[in-house]
Amino acid sequence: MDKNPILRIATKILFAPIILFGLYVQFHGDFGPGGGFQAGVIVASAFILYAIVFGLEKGKELFPLNINLFLLALGGILYGGVGIVSMLLGDEFLSYNVLGSSKQAGQHIGILLVEFGVGLTVSNVMIALFYAFVDFKSSNGETK
Amino acid sequence: MIDIIIKNLPILVVLTPLMMSLIVVLISNNFLSWLLTLFTTLITFIFSLLLYQEVYLHTAISYALGNWVPPLGIEYLIDKVSIIPIIIIALISFLATFFASKIMPAEINNSSISKVYSLWLLAIAGLIGLVTTGDAFNLFVFLEISSLASVALVAMGGQKDKQALVAAYNYLILGAIGATFYVIGVGLLYGITGTLNLADLSNRIAEISDNKALIAGFGFMVIGIMLKAAVFPLHIWLPRAYAYAPSAVSVLLAATATKASLYILARILFSVFDISDNLVTYTLQYIILPLSILAMFAGTIMAIYEKDIKRLLAHSSIAQIGYITLAFAIGTKASVAAGFIHLFNHALIKGALFMAITSMGFYINKRITINNLSGLGRAMPITFVCFVICSLSLAGIPLTAGFISKLYIIKASISADGIWIAFLILASSALSVVYLWKMIEALWFHESPKVLNIKEKPEIYIALLMITFLNIYFGLDASIVVNSSFEAANQLLGVQK
Numbered sequence: 001m002d003k004n005p006i007l008r009i010a011t012k013i014l015f016a017p018i019i020l021f022g023l024y025v026q027f028h029g030d031f032g033p034g035g036g037f038q039a040g041v042i043v044a045s046a047f048i049l050y051a052i053v054f055g056l057e058k059g060k061e062l063f064p065l066n067i068n069l070f071l072l073a074l075g076g077i078l079y080g081g082v083g084i085v086s087m088l089l090g091d092e093f094l095s096y097n098v099l100g101s102s103k104q105a106g107q108h109i110g111i112l113l114v115e116f117g118v119g120l121t122v123s124n125v126m127i128a129l130f131y132a133f134v135d136f137k138s139s140n141g142e143t144k
Numbered sequence: 145m146i147d148i149i150i151k152n153l154p155i156l157v158v159l160t161p162l163m164m165s166l167i168v169v170l171i172s173n174n175f176l177s178w179l180l181t182l183f184t185t186l187i188t189f190i191f192s193l194l195l196y197q198e199v200y201l202h203t204a205i206s207y208a209l210g211n212w213v214p215p216l217g218i219e220y221l222i223d224k225v226s227i228i229p230i231i232i233i234a235l236i237s238f239l240a241t242f243f244a245s246k247i248m249p250a251e252i253n254n255s256s257i258s259k260v261y262s263l264w265l266l267a268i269a270g271l272i273g274l275v276t277t278g279d280a281f282n283l284f285v286f287l288e289i290s291s292l293a294s295v296a297l298v299a300m301g302g303q304k305d306k307q308a309l310v311a312a313y314n315y316l317i318l319g320a321i322g323a324t325f326y327v328i329g330v331g332l333l334y335g336i337t338g339t340l341n342l343a344d345l346s347n348r349i350a351e352i353s354d355n356k357a358l359i360a361g362f363g364f365m366v367i368g369i370m371l372k373a374a375v376f377p378l379h380i381w382l383p384r385a386y387a388y389a390p391s392a393v394s395v396l397l398a399a400t401a402t403k404a405s406l407y408i409l410a411r412i413l414f415s416v417f418d419i420s421d422n423l424v425t426y427t428l429q430y431i432i433l434p435l436s437i438l439a440m441f442a443g444t445i446m447a448i449y450e451k452d453i454k455r456l457l458a459h460s461s462i463a464q465i466g467y468i469t470l471a472f473a474i475g476t477k478a479s480v481a482a483g484f485i486h487l488f489n490h491a492l493i494k495g496a497l498f499m500a501i502t503s504m505g506f507y508i509n510k511r512i513t514i515n516n517l518s519g520l521g522r523a524m525p526i527t528f529v530c531f532v533i534c535s536l537s538l539a540g541i542p543l544t545a546g547f548i549s550k551l552y553i554i555k556a557s558i559s560a561d562g563i564w565i566a567f568l569i570l571a572s573s574a575l576s577v578v579y580l581w582k583m584i585e586a587l588w589f590h591e592s593p594k595v596l597n598i599k600e601k602p603e604i605y606i607a608l609l610m611i612t613f614l615n616i617y618f619g620l621d622a623s624i625v626v627n628s629s630f631e632a633a634n635q636l637l638g639v640q641k
Binding site: 069070073076077080083084087088090091092093094095096097 | 148155159162163166167169170207208209210211534
């Protein structure tokens with residue numbers, strides 16, 4: 001598909017706005033519809049689109065598997081980390097109140113970080129699933 | 145620091161394996177990932193022991209997640225009932241991880257070991273979470289976490305034997321059906337009562353009488369959990385899944401997975417619903433009791449005719465689950481306590497038997513069928529002695545843990561006017577000796593076809609020795625298990641009986 005100029009150029013034009021829209025949905029989630037799950041899928045769709053149009057090899061060059069795995073775990077660790085910090089500050093697990101100077105500020109910081117963790121994990125799970133399914137044949141051939 | 149740990153213990157038992165699974169997946173060194181897994185399970189076990197101490201100081205610990213007060217927020221509830229499965233899971237997962245050190249690399253590709261340990265911890269976190277949570281929907285989430293992680297673990301056996309993939313697929317589909325049934329039930333109950341907190345649910349259900357949706361919700365929940373717990377006619381996913389999973393995974397799952405679901409079953413029957421309610425009484429008397437008796441015999445008879453040893457043990461698990469549900473079904477305090485005693489002891493017995501058999505499979509590097517066992521007992525005496533002790537424990541010979549649980553189940557059934565039940569239990573125990581003897585005979589009395597030169601490795605038999613020791617220890621001094629189980633039954637059944 002990378003021979004087709006329309007697809008190629010359209011992908012290159014769309015790539016950045018998709019991620020930007022993803023980030024908008026991510027941070028808008030504090031005040032209205034949106035949040036980590038939706039944003040994660042939108043961000044992932046940019047990378048998946050790139051890999052569909054330019055091929056899996058190029059896609060993995062842009063977003064290597066080990067970074068994918070690292071970010072996937074990092075999102076979860078970030079989520080749990082917020083909970084652990086709030087426990088260390090003397091409150092219950094995932095109690096955001098103690099995170100900021102006031103309760104409101106704490107809630108704001110807490111939900112922001114947690115949603116960011118969710119977004120990170122969801123987008124990377126999406127990409128990992130895509131890689132796993134597209135790569136299915138080649139990884140099946142090399143069993144030990 | 146200690147204060148913080150003590151205060152947050154209910155979440156820490158779940159959180160430690162959950163968080164560490166995310167860290168373990170990033171470690172590329174196989175030995176290091178195993179060491180970290182072992183360390184995590186050890187810490188989890190220590191936390192569970194601390195929790196035991198705390199529970200007996202305060203009778204029950206309610207932990208509000210995110211400081212949202214229950215019943216609105218998610219509540220983690222540890223009482224004298226839920227502490228038993230928590231300890232079982234934490235203890236077995238530590239021993240199984242210890243056991244896995246050499247067994248795992250023999251069956252899993254080098255590149256995927258750290259991922260397997262990550263799934264391993266995830267499954268443990270899911271199972272402990274299942275037991276700690278006091279929220280019906282949170283329970284469903286943990287049900288999914290644990291079963292999806294176990295399905296992936298079973299599927300890892302596909303690197304050695306493609307049958308594992310079929311087994312994992314069966315497990316996935318039936319597990320999903322079970323979870324769906326459960327969540328439909330929760331949905332119906334939520335529709336009637338408007339709450340998801342189990343304690344609150346139980347209060348509100350008590351106020352409602354004769355509501356069809358309530359009966360439907362109860363039915364869906366109980367059937368869903370029975371499917372997860374592999375209660376007799378819903379057991380078909382179990383033998384294959386346990387037989388084709390990687391050896392270490394078989395040990396972990398056989399000893400823990402169904403135990404958590406059985407606990408949930410008890411919780412729903414006795415705590416969310418009320419035993420004095422006709423709905424529960426009829427279910428116990430006309431559904432669970434006959435099915436348990438069928439399970440006791442069907443499982444044992446299938447085990448007698450089975451040639452593949454891992455499958456044989458899995459079939460025997462079905463019979464043992466039958467004993468536990470039978471004890472629950474009798475529904476007196478003594479019998480429910482006996483059920484919990486057997487829950488604990490059976491985890492020790494089945495964990496040990498799977499460990500012994502899979503380490504034999506490791507040495508001969510073949511699938512272990514009854515024919516392959518010939519002469520192995522003489523070649524590996526330590527493993528063989530442990531196997532015999534745990535077989536005796538399974539059959540319920542005095543001085544072993546299995547005897548204590550059989551004793552209490554039989555005592556409870558006699559005092560509940562069920563002499564015939566006691567007789568059936570004895571009959572099925574006697575039948576179980578048939579398949580146990582079949583294995584022991586092959587191991588010790590049959591000549592090996594070729595000269596076996598096996599040197600037993602301490603990394604493998606130390607865990608087996610530990611769990612065998614526990615089998616004997618809890619056979620000699622069962623007071624801790626018996627007392628905690630009676631406390632649990634008292635708390636579950638309350639004051640009615």
